[in-house]
Amino acid sequence: MPESSNHSASSTPSQDAATFRHDLRNALAPALLCADILGTHRDKAVQQNAQTIIEALENALKLLKNVTISR
16 A cells, blocks of 8 residues: 655654644644634533533643653
């Protein structure tokens, strides 16, 4: 099976981790943006749910950052 164009045969594990972290942050960015927009909704329940989503995404990104730095 051919390797993807994003993965070089000469890449190091730390380069792979950095690429993965970057790609995952990019994948989560639209969800965070949408949750930020929902946070301005008039309905308090929508605002609370948006805040829950924002906190969950931020926690996931913090965990990802901590894991990749410690390895």
